[in-house]
Amino acid sequence: MVDKAEADSDKVVQDVEVPNSLGLHARPAMQLVDLANRFTAEIEISKAGQRVDAKSIMQVMTLAATQGTKLTLTARGDDAAQAVSALAGLIAEGFGEE
Amino acid sequence: MTDSKEQASCLTKKGIPVSAGIAFAPAVVIDAEDYRIPRRHLSRSDIRPELNRLRKALTDSAAEVASLRESVTQKFGRQTAAIFDMHWLYLRDRKLYNEIAETIRDQLVTAEYATSIVLRQKALVLLESADQYMAERVTDIYDIERRILHNLIGEKREDISHLNSDVVVVAHDLTPSQTAHLDNTHVKGLATDAGGRTSHSAIVARALGIPAVVGLNDVTALVSGGDELIIDGTRGVVIIKPDEAATQQYRQYERELISLGQELQSLRDLPAVTSCGTKVQLFGNIEFPQEAQACLDYGAEGIGLYRTEFLHLGSETEPSEQDHYEAYCQALEVMGDRPLIIRTLDLGADKYTQARAAAPERNPFLGCRSIRFCLQPENLPLFRRQLRALLRASAHGDIRILLPLITTLTELHQTRMVLGEVIEELDEQDIDYRHDIPLGIMVETPAAALSARMFGSECSFFSIGTNDLIQYTLAVDRANEHVASLFTAAHPALIGMIKDVIKAGKRYDIPVALCGEMASEPEFCLLLLGLGLRIFSVTPQAIPTIKKVIRASTMTHAQRVARRAMTLHTDRQIMHYLRLETRKVFPDLV
Structure with missing residues (x-):
């Protein structure tokens, strides 16, 4: 599911699709935010032009990302690459659901 | 807030006077959710303390959630407590803080208000989501909003049911359940944005003798909790943070009103007869059995309208037959052998019925309210409980049953059937009741007024309810401040209807x-006397005034006034004429 991991200067970008049937609902959103907060990098998630902070539960919830939604992860900072790959992994494997 | 700002303004607002008297007290501001959300604007120097309040409220809320999560985990396990993880994350979310803080800074509004706007906006985003599950997460947002607000408002939480010092209540409008908690020991005055002379808050304020001004439009925006207020319920003025001169002037005015009140009080034991000898009966209207004594104190000869909605609206639980029975007996104990006319549940267009409706009614005033609500098959048990209590209490005094919002004879027949069943039950159980208990109807719809002759042969008395009759005849919502001025009893259509109803009563x-x-x-008063009305049922405080007018009137004068009023074409002309004539017998008329 991991499409590409590109590094231009210190920015890391990766696309990922939400596979689980309930989408980015409460528990997955919490897992995602929890994981994002373990990195120092600034991490953004965007969905069709809407960009939110991956460390903010409020913003992640208001993405209202349902099954099949295409998301783009963008991170800047020291551990940007690790952050993006960890988050993309979590999303791609459906947050351990199903 | 600085001291200089505190003293700065002495602001006067005009509204609609609905309950006479003067009150001096600090304000309590409440909104429909019982939370006070101050909308006042901040000055630049207020921003920093406001941000500190916000931070503290968020920290405290998060701590509450953490401890809640702890106890729920112990009781119900991790899974159930998971929702609090979510709330905790929300409350600790830097972005949430930033957005609210930005709103405070940019719009110069209080933390409460900013919290409310930001979270309502988030809620909207979720609600717009096509996904059912996502949309449901909106409850989390509402939940944390309430929690933050609760912490912001803290001990200042504006709860009018537990007051321990004197206040005046400031609100957009009061819901019936809020008014049910009003008590006149500490609530000294009332000021609302919305409402008119006959809105619910106004009626309750008058019933409790609390000075009140309504229809002030934006008083909630101008007043902060704790501001000193003067409420002039006689002239419809509210003074916010009065200066020394205003206070002095109002203290003087208050003394004058008290002496006028004492004069009227001396009328108490005199009969309500016109100076030419025509006898009139003056009854009181009440909402609580506790008010029965006040009626007698003011000189009432009976209770013409005991509204029973408060048994339902004032408590969280459904009242039992015994609750009804005890309330009626309590009023009877005071009234002795005097008439006690009890109106059956007149619920509708309120929280109680709307919460029970399958879907919110599009037009509740034309919906399932009053007798219609009671006659719904699912509500019959509730109606029977009340009828049973009424019948049981009728064994102890002159109880008469009054049915609200009757529009067709069928409703009267159906009620008789239910009443008949209840009576049968009582007979079987050997329980005593008044066998000839009078059953009357409220004439408060054009349908009932226009077919009064038809109803007259089938019921024991009429009680004209002008508040609803005006609303339905003139198609005016009395609580809508934009059209409230169209709400008047002086409309020729109304006067004509009243005349016909009185005639129908005479005929039968x-x-x-x-x-x-x-x-x-x-x-x-003169008009009604002239139209032939002989029973006035009024708010207890109005009894002495009405009695004074009656005692100063003659029937010849009253009949002339009625005839002349019916030739006038606009409510303004009629009102002007009635005032002019009334001053001849009652010069004190304001």
Whole structure:
């Protein structure tokens, strides 16, 4: 599911699709935010032009990302690459659901 | 807030006077959710303390959630407590803090208000989501909003049911359940944005003798909790943070009102007869059995309207038959052998019925309210409980049953059937009741007024409810401040209807009372006497005034006034004429 991991200067970008049937609902959103907060990098998630902070539960919830939604992860900072790959992994494997 | 700002403004607002008297007290501001959300604007220097309040409220809320999560985990396990993880994350979310803080800074509004706007906006985003599950997460947002607000408002939480010092209540409008908690020991005055003379808050304020001004439009925006206020319920003025001169002037005015009140009080034991000897009956309107004594103190000869909605609206639980019975007996104990006319549940267009409706009614005033609500098959048990209690209590005094919002004879017949069943039950159980208990109807819809002759042969008395009759005849919502000025009893259509209802009553020899606000207003007294009305049921405080007008009137004068008023074409002309004539017998009319 991991499409590409590109590094231009210190920015890391990766696309990922939400596979689980309930989408980015409460528990997955919490897992995602929890994981994002373990990195120092600034991490953004965007969905069709809407960009939110991956460390903010409020913003992640208001993405209202349902099954099949295409998301783009963008991170800047020291551990940007690790952050993006960890988050993309979590999303791609459906947050351990199903 | 600095001291200089505190003293700065002495602001005067005009509204609609609905309950006479003067009150001096600090304000309590509440909104529909019982939370006070101050909308006042901040000055630049207020921003920093406001941000500190916000931070503290968020920290405290998060701590509450953490401890809640702890106890829920112990009781119900991790899974159930998971929702609190979510709330905790929300409350600790830097972005949430930043957005609210930005709103405070940019719009110069209080933390409460900013929290409310930001979270309502988030809620909207979720609600717009096509996904059902996502949309449901909106409850989390509402939940944390309440929690943050609760912490912001903290001990200042504006709860009017537990007051321990004198206040005046400031609100957009009061819901019936909020008014149910009003008590006159500490609530000294009332000021609302919305409402008119006959809105619910106004009626309750008058019933409790609390000075009140309504229809002030934006008083909640101008007043902060704790501001000193003067409420002039006689002239419809609210003074916010009065200066020394205003206070002095109002203290003087208050003394004058008290002496006028004492003069009227001396009328208490005199009969309500015109100077030419025509006897009139003056009854009181009440909402709580506790008010029965006040009625007697003011000189009432009976209770013409005991509204029973408060048994339902004032408590969280459904009242039992015994609750009804005890309330009625309590009023009877005070009234002795005097008439006690009890109106059956007149619920509708309120929280109680709307919460029970399958879907919110599009037009509740034309919906399932009053007798219609009671006659719904699912509500029959509730109606029977009340009828049973009424019948049981009728064994102890002169109880009469009054049915609200009757529009067709079928409703009267259906009620008789239910009543008949309840009576059968009582007979079987050997329980005593008044066998000839009178059953009357409220004439408060054009349908009932226009077919009064038809109803007259089938019921024991009429009580004209002008508040609803005006609303339905003139198609005006009395609580809508934009059209409230169209709400008047002086409309020729109304006067014509009242005349016909009184005539129908005479024809069938049944008593006709008028229990709407109109009966309490001295300017209508001559007109009503002239139209043939002999029973006035008024708010207890109005009894001495109305009695004074009656005692100063003659029937010849009253009949002339009625005839002349019916030739006038606009409510303004009629009102002007009635005031002019009333001043001849009652020069004190304001």
